[in-house]
Each structure stands twice: as C-alpha cells, then as structure tokens.
Amino acid sequence: MHDETRFEELKRYVQFDDHDAALLLRFRDVARPEFPRIAQVFYDRIREHDEAHAVFSSEEQIHRLQRSLVKWLERVCGGVYDDAYCAQTAHIGQTHVRVGLPQRYMFTAMALIRLELAAIARRELASDAPPTESALSRVLDLELAVMLQAYKDSYVDRVRQAERQERRVLDSALARAEHRYVNAVEAARVLIIGLDRQGNIQLFNREAERVSGRERGELVGQPFLAALCIEDDLGRFPELLERGLSGAAPTQAIEASLQARNGKLRSIAWSLTFGGDAPEDDIVLFAMGTDVTDSRAMEERTRQHEKLAAIGTLAAGLAHEIRNPLNGAQLHVSFLERAIRKKDADVEMLEATHVVSEEIKRLADLVTEFLDFARPKPLQMKEIGLFKLCEHVVTLVSAQAAKADVKLRLDLPSSDLAFQGDAAKLTQVLLNLTTNAIEACRDNGGGNVCLRGRRNPRHVLLDVEDDGPGLAAPDAPIFDAFFSTKDGGTGLGLAITHRIVSDHGGTIDVTSRPAKTIFRVLIPIAHSENLNP
Amino acid sequence: MYPSIPNTESVEPAPADRPRLLLVEGDDVRTSRRLANMLRDDGFSVEIARDGAHAIARFMRAPYPDVLVSELSVGQADLSALARFVRAQRPGLPIVIVTSRPNAVREQELGEPEPLVFTKPIDYFVLREALLTAVRQCPRSSQPSLEAAPSDQSMR
Numbered sequence: 001m002h003d004e005t006r007f008e009e010l011k012r013y014v015q016f017d018d019h020d021a022a023l024l025l026r027f028r029d030v031a032r033p034e035f036p037r038i039a040q041v042f043y044d045r046i047r048e049h050d051e052a053h054a055v056f057s058s059e060e061q062i063h064r065l066q067r068s069l070v071k072w073l074e075r076v077c078g079g080v081y082d083d084a085y086c087a088q089t090a091h092i093g094q095t096h097v098r099v100g101l102p103q104r105y106m107f108t109a110m111a112l113i114r115l116e117l118a119a120i121a122r123r124e125l126a127s128d129a130p131p132t133e134s135a136l137s138r139v140l141d142l143e144l145a146v147m148l149q150a151y152k153d154s155y156v157d158r159v160r161q162a163e164r165q166e167r168r169v170l171d172s173a174l175a176r177a178e179h180r181y182v183n184a185v186e187a188a189r190v191l192i193i194g195l196d197r198q199g200n201i202q203l204f205n206r207e208a209e210r211v212s213g214r215e216r217g218e219l220v221g222q223p224f225l226a227a228l229c230i231e232d233d234l235g236r237f238p239e240l241l242e243r244g245l246s247g248a249a250p251t252q253a254i255e256a257s258l259q260a261r262n263g264k265l266r267s268i269a270w271s272l273t274f275g276g277d278a279p280e281d282d283i284v285l286f287a288m289g290t291d292v293t294d295s296r297a298m299e300e301r302t303r304q305h306e307k308l309a310a311i312g313t314l315a316a317g318l319a320h321e322i323r324n325p326l327n328g329a330q331l332h333v334s335f336l337e338r339a340i341r342k343k344d345a346d347v348e349m350l351e352a353t354h355v356v357s358e359e360i361k362r363l364a365d366l367v368t369e370f371l372d373f374a375r376p377k378p379l380q381m382k383e384i385g386l387f388k389l390c391e392h393v394v395t396l397v398s399a400q401a402a403k404a405d406v407k408l409r410l411d412l413p414s415s416d417l418a419f420q421g422d423a424a425k426l427t428q429v430l431l432n433l434t435t436n437a438i439e440a441c442r443d444n445g446g447g448n449v450c451l452r453g454r455r456n457p458r459h460v461l462l463d464v465e466d467d468g469p470g471l472a473a474p475d476a477p478i479f480d481a482f483f484s485t486k487d488g489g490t491g492l493g494l495a496i497t498h499r500i501v502s503d504h505g506g507t508i509d510v511t512s513r514p515a516k517t518i519f520r521v522l523i524p525i526a527h528s529e530n531l532n533p
Numbered sequence: 534m535y536p537s538i539p540n541t542e543s544v545e546p547a548p549a550d551r552p553r554l555l556l557v558e559g560d561d562v563r564t565s566r567r568l569a570n571m572l573r574d575d576g577f578s579v580e581i582a583r584d585g586a587h588a589i590a591r592f593m594r595a596p597y598p599d600v601l602v603s604e605l606s607v608g609q610a611d612l613s614a615l616a617r618f619v620r621a622q623r624p625g626l627p628i629v630i631v632t633s634r635p636n637a638v639r640e641q642e643l644g645e646p647e648p649l650v651f652t653k654p655i656d657y658f659v660l661r662e663a664l665l666t667a668v669r670q671c672p673r674s675s676q677p678s679l680e681a682a683p684s685d686q687s688m689r
Contacts (some may be wrong), residue, residue, distance in 0.1 A: 323633035327653035328564040334657040335571055364654050460589075477590070 003155065007086035010145050020135035025079030027132050031117060032123045036126075037075045039066040045112055046105075055099045065265065073113075093150030103151045110144050112185050118352070190290055191268065194283035198356045199224050199245055201285050211268070211291045213261030224287065228266075229259035237270075244272035244285045255292065262314055267293045271461055289491040301502060304479075308374060308499060311481065315374035319367045330360045373481060373496045379422040379503055384462060386417040386453045393430040396453060397438060404440045405446030412453050420526040425500045432493045432517045438466030440517070455525070459506070462521040471512040550666040552599050557588045557615070559604030559631070568604075568657070575661055585611025589618050592594040599668050602629045613641050620644035627667035631655055 004012070011017075035044045041061050046052045055060055075088065096106065114136065185192050186206045196205025201224050204216035212228060220229055230237060237256050257265040268289040275286050337353040340346055394410050401408040434451060441447030450465035477483050479498040484491030501508045506523040539626050554577050558565040568577040580598065582588035583604060601619055606611040612630070619626055621641075626636055627650040636650045648669065660666065 320633045323653040324559075324561055327631075327633070328567075331567050331571070331652035331657055335567055338571070338574075360654055365653075368652070375636070477588060482617050509560050 002242065003081055004239055005086070007083060007142075007146065007159050010079065010142055014138040015142050016135070016138040019131075020138055021079045021081055021134045023078045023128065023135045024139060026075035026128075027117075027136070028074065028079075031077065032074070034116070034120050036066070038073065038113065039069040040462075041116065042069055042109065043113060044064075044424045049105070052105045053100050053212045053310040067093075073117075076143060081139070081142070084097075086146055090145040090150055092152075093147030093281050095148065097150050103148070106144065106147055106151075110140055114140050133389060136393075146176070191290070192289055193224065193287045195245065195285045195287060195494065196282045197225050197284050199247060199285075201227065203286075207291075208289075208340060210291075211260065211266055214256060230256050230258035237402055240272060241285075241287075244274060244287075247284070249387065256407060258289075266291055267296050281303045287411075302406045305502070307356065308481075312374035315370055320373050322367050323364065326360055326364055332361065333357045369496075371501060373492045375427075376496075376499060376503065379425060383418050383424060384421045384423050384426065386419070386455075387412055389423065389426060390430070390451055390453050390462075393427055393434060396427075396431060397434045401438050402436050404442030406441045406489045407437075407446075407448045408434075409448065411450055413455060417453070417455050417460060417525070419523060421504055421523055422500075424508065426504070426523070428498050429521060430462065430464065432497045433521075436493065437464050437466035437517070437519075441466050444468045456522065459522040462523070463518055464520045465516070467515045468517060470514045470517050471510070479508070551576060552664070553578045553580070553596060554600050554602055554664065555580050555582060555588060555591055555598035555613075556601045557582045557601070557605055559606060561604075565604055571657060571660050572661065572664070577664065585615040588615050592619060592622055597623060598626075599671065600629060602631065602664070602666055604631045606632075606634075610684065612638075613643065616641075616643040616648070627641055629660070629664065629667065631660070632646045 043066055046056075046160070048296050049291045058067075072092065075085070076087075117136050117140075118133050121129045121136065125132050130493075132287050188205065189207055191208040191211055192203065192205040192210055193201055193336050198204050200217045201222050204214075204219050209215055214228075218356075224230070225241065227239060232254055237254060240254060253271045255267060255269050258268050259265055269292050270287055271287045273286045273288065275283050333356050337350065337357070339489075340349045340353060390410055390412060394408060398408055430451065434449060437449040439451060447467045450463070452461075453464065454461040454463075472485060473480065476485075479494050481495040482491035483495075499506055500522070501521055505519060508522075511518050511520075511521045552571060556565060556569050556572075556579055558581055565581065569581055572579050578589065582591055584667075588601070588611075602613075603615065611619060618630060619628065625646065627646070628643065629651065630638050630643075630648045631651045631653060633653045634648050636669070638648070638650050649663055651663075
C-alpha cells in the first residue's frame with residue numbers, strides 16, 4: 001500500500017482534487033495576462049511595510065522577484081500538484097525564511113493574491129467562478145501550509161541549535177569546573193582522601209601519593225586506616241572516623257601518623273569532613289591532612305635550642321661558682337700532698353689526697369664538658385675533606401677498637417668530597433659515635449663498626465654502623481642532655497653531638513635493632529666541590 | 534672556721550736572684566695566699582696585690598716583677614686596665630691568668646704576648662712549671678721605665 005505523503009495528506013484535508021486542478025488550469029489561461037499586474041501590486045504593497053521591505057536589497061532584486069512571482073502564479077494555476085510541486089513550494093518557503101521575511105507577511109501576502117485572483121475569477125468565469133474560487137482558496141492554503149512548514153522547521157532547527165549551543169556551553173562549563181576542581185584537588189599541598197560509607201578509599205590525590213609513597217591504583221578500595229597504618233597517640237582516630245562516616249558534625253583536627261611505603265612514619269594533621277549523602281557519589285567523607293612532620297621536627301629543634309640556650313646561661317654562671325671552690329680545694333689538696341711527702345710519706349694519706357685530687361679533676365672535667373655542650377664556641381667553618389676527616393677519626397679510635405676486639409672498617413666513596421664545616425667539631429661528632437659503637441660491641445664481646453661516608457645531592461652522609469646489641473629503647477631521648485645508659489656516662493656525649501650537627505645545619509638520626517644500629521649524620525655540602533672530580 | 538693563712542714572706546725582702554712574681558688576689562683570698570706560699574716554698578719571690586690598682590702601683594717602682602699572675606675575675610674592669618698598663622710599661626712581660634671563665638678572658642683584648650690562661654681548678658705543679666718557663670724565656674729587665682716609687686713590697 002502506498003504511504004501517503006504529507007502533501008497528499010494536506011490535499012486530502014482541504015479536499016483538493018483533480019477537479020480543482022482542472023479548474024485552476026482553465027483559470028490560468030484566463031488570468032495569465034493579469035499576473036504581471038498582480039506582481040506589481042504585490043510588491044508595491046510590500047514597499048509600504050518597512051519590515052517586509054527590509055528583506056530587499058535593490059530595485060533589480062524586486063524586478064527579479066516580480067518575475068518569480070509571475071512564474072509562481074503560473075505554477076499555482078499549473079494543474080500539476082505532485083511532490084515536485086510541493087518541494088518547489090517548500091523551497092520558496094525556505095527562501096523566505098532565509099531572507100528573513102517575517103512570518104506574518106506570508107498570511108497578508110497570500111490574502112492579497114487570493115483577493116486579486118478571486119476578483120479575476122468572478123469577473124471572467126461567470127458560473128465557474130465559485131468552484132474556481134474554492135479551488136484557488138484550497139491551493140493557496142496548501143501553498144501557505146507548505147511554506148509555513150519551512151518557518152516551523154526553521155524554528156525547530158533554531159531551537160535545536162540553541163539547545164545544542166546551550167548544551168555545549170553547559171558541557172564546557174562543566175568540563176571547566178571539573179578541570180578546576182580536579183586541578184585544585186591534585187595540585188593542593190594537602191592530602192585529600194575520599195572515603196566511601198565503609199571507610200574504604202575512593203579518592204587519593206597527588207599529595208597523598210607523594211607523602212605516602214603509594215599510588216592511588218593500589219589503594220582505591222582499601223580500608224583507609226589499615227592501608228595507611230594510621231595511628232594516633234590516644235587511639236581516637238577510629239572512633240572519629242566512624243562518627244565522620246555517619247555524618248556527624250565536623251570533627252576537630254587530630255594528629256596521627258601515617259606509614260609511608262619506605263616504612264617511615266609521617267605526622268599528619270587530619271580533619272574529617274562529611275561530603276554529603278548524594279546517592280550518585282560513593283564518597284561520603286573527606287579526610288584532609290597536612291604533613292606536619294618537618295614542622296614538628298623544626299619545632300622540636302627550636303625547643304631543643306631554646307632549652308640549650310637557657311641551660312647555657314645557667315651553666316656559665318654555675319661553672320664559675322663551681323670552679324672557684326674546686327680551685328681552692330685542689331690547691332689545698334696539692335699543699336697537703338706535698339706536706340705529706342715531706343713528712344716521710346704516709347702511703348695511705350698520699351693515696352687519700354690523690355683520690356681527692358682525681359675526684360676534683362673529674363668534677364672539673366664534667367663542668368668543662370657541660371659548658372662545651374651548653375655554651376659551645378662558635379664554629380670555625382673551613383673546607384674539609386671527607387677522606388681526611390674519616391681517616392683521622394679511624395686513626396684516633398683504632399687502638400681502642402683493637403683493645404675491645406672490634407673490627408673497624410672505613411667505607412668511603414670512590415672520589416673525595418669537600419664540604420664546609422668545623423673540622424675539630426665534626427671530628428668530635430664522629431669520635432663520640434664511633435667510641436659509643438665500639439663500647440657497645442665491646443660489651444657484647446666484640447663485633448664490627450663501620451664508618452661510612454657518602455655524598456647525597458645536597459649533603460654529606462656520615463654513617464656509624466655497628467652490629468652490637470642495639471639500643472635498649474630506640475625511642476629513648478638519647479640526644480637529651482644527661483640521658484645515659486652507660487655506667488659512669490655523663491649523658492652529654494650525644495647531646496653535644498646533636499648540638500654540633502644542628503649548628504652545622506645538619507641532622508642526626510638513629511635506627512636500631514639487635515645487630516644493626518646506624519647513627520646517620522647529614523651535613524649540608526653548602527658551597528663545596530669535589531676534590532677529585 | 535679555717536685558720537687564716539699567713540702571708541708569710543710578703544714582708545721579707547726577696548733574694549735578688551729569685552723570680553719575682555706579683556700575684557693579684559681574686560675573691561678567694563685564702564686560696565690566693567695558699568698559692569703564694571706554695572710558690573714561695575718552691576723558690577719564687579711572691580708579692581701580693583689585693584686588686585688591679587695596687588698592682589699598677591707596684592709596677593711603678595723597682596725591682597719590677599718578672600711575671601704577673603692574676604686571679605682577678607673577668608667581670609672586674611681591673612684585669613684589662615692592668616694588662617694594658619703592664620703591656621705599656623713592661624712590654625713582653627709574661628702575664629698568667631687563673632680564671633674560672635677562660636673563654637671570657639680570651640675574648641678580652643689583653644695585648645701581646647698572649648697571656649697564659651689557666652682554668653680553675655688549676656694543677657699547681659703545671660702552673661709552677663709554666664711560671665718557671667715564662668721566667669726563663671723572658672729575661673729580667675734591670676732598668677725601671679718609670680721613676681721608682683718608695684720601697685714597699687707588700688701592697689696590702
């Protein structure tokens with residue numbers, strides 16, 4: 001069965017048939033002489049209306065259009081009303097749309113033509129005039145319907161185009177917003193970790209990757225606390241996390257450690273923010289953290305320096321007060337000793353004075369050592385050769401090592417390195433560390449001590465490693481003054497060591513377990529250069 | 534109470550060949566006197582000045598001390614004033630400083646040759662050897678550089 005075209009459907013609607021076509025064909029012969037006049041009237045009427053006239057650009061164009069109108073009248077009364085006819089009409093409608101002729105002028109113009117043609121029919125056709133007028137009315141309605149379709153199509157096109165444009169603008173805005181948010185999240189120097197309702201990681205930004213040394217790919221879907229080994233001193237984090245996941249009010253900041261891939265703990269100041277309950281997003285909680293490891297270390301160093309400064313002031317005054325009476329005691333003991341020697345030398349009395357004298361000296365040495373720690377002399381910064389420094393230290397302690405049955409090894413890089421430092425002070429640092437290492441091994445029945453020098457990009461690395469029993473308590477404040485686990489130790493050796501290293505702008509760290517203890521000193525190279533490049 | 538330690542030789546004229554020391558007392562007079570007596574026992578001629586002003590006065594008459602030993606505290610202005618005076622009048626005269634604050638002493642401008650600084654508590658025997666060495670290295674000058682003051686070996 002033949003599918004009815006839209007034009008056929010329209011013809012059926014206005015009941016336009018072959019009879020109408022025949023009437024119009026007959027009418028064309030009668031009306032044709034009038035077509036140029038109608039075209040003239042038609043365009044004269046348009047000239048009277050600004051908006052309609054605005055679509056014309058010249059008189060020549062109007063003349064051309066008048067000729068086109070004549071042809072159109074010929075076609076309208078041409079007797080053939082097929083799909084090609086419809087297509088031509090549609091094309092005319094599209095042209096009107098393209099030149100910007102307002103839609104309302106379609107109706108008025110069509111009314112003008114209708115009246116002109118009807119008048120001719122009435123005047124020329126007598127009894128056939130009424131059916132011809134009806135046919136004219138139907139065909140002109142068809143023309144109007146098809147041409148108006150162009151306006152509708154154009155409108156729909158414009159709407160769709162506007163919608164597409166709007167969508168493009170929206171998509172672009174959305175993409176920009178997403179790009180900005182993603183960039184903000186990724187570029188932020190803050191750890192941003194998004195968690196789902198079960199506390200599993202769903203978002204892991206670049207800073208989180210940097211601090212943890214872990215990649216997001218390996219962590220997404222993993223439980224937040226367990227995957228990053230997050231722990232706080234009071235064990236409150238799990239409870240706060242639970243509250244955060246349930247949408248409770250924002251929690252106060254909490255500091256907790258995070259274990260990086262290299263095993264080191266980083267101190268992170270966390271805050272937990274509920275991210276809403278949007279069904280389309282898995283993330284319900286944002287854990288945002290700031291890495292405060294370095295600032296905490298800096299604060300600790302500052303505290304240590306302040307403490308040392310206060311101790312130094314106190315020590316200087318105290319040393320004076322102690323040394324004076326010690327001097328009196330020492331001198332009088334020397335006097336007694338000499339007097340005893342003069343009087344046939346009672347051995348026990350001589351020994352007694354000797355003991356007192358030695359104890360006074362020990363006390364005096366302690367005062368001097370404490371002053372060195374609390375009121376150090378300014379550094380004498382000069383260029384130091386790594387090889388010479390380490391070899392000198394090994395020479396100084398080699399006898400002590402041999403006596404303790406400790407094998408001493410020097411591990412140096414292939415080329416020497418020059419750096420800025422106080423040679424005497426750094427010698428003291430390495431002497432303290434190697435002596436401690438030797439003593440630790442000695443107490444263990446012997447062992448191995450290695451003094452290692454290396455170059456890092458910006459630092460000289462000095463390791464003192466031993467295979468002794470290790471520190472009894474690795475977390476003990478071994479660098480604090482007067483902390484000592486050695487019998488007879490003053491507890492100042494490592495404190496002085498720490499101070500000298502800090503004064504050089506360096507750091508000292510220790511890792512210890514049975515059979516492996518490493519004290520690691522890092523000293524900035526500053527403006528040094530390779531001695532033997 | 535400890536018995537006071539007599540300044541046994543301060544009033545006796547010193548034999549001409551003995552090294553002459555001028556000891557400027559510090560706050561601990563008893564210990565200073567003990568030091569003076571021990572040095573005398575060991576062959577030095579020791580005079581005691583109770584402060585810098587007296588020591589300066591002593592340097593204005595012959596026979597001049599061979600060595601100046603000071604126990605003055607660093608905080609006292611006398612030490613640097615005394616050192617300047619002695620350096621001006623007796624260039625090259627050894628100065629020995631016994632102090633509980635050696636670093637503070639070294640920060641002071643005390644002229645050349647650099648004073649020998651002994652940190653309290655001193656080892657008496659080390660000090661004695663240092664004084665003998667200083668005397669040997671710096672021969673006695675026989676001529677006064679200033680008009681001689683009336684003879685009074687004790688400044689106390």
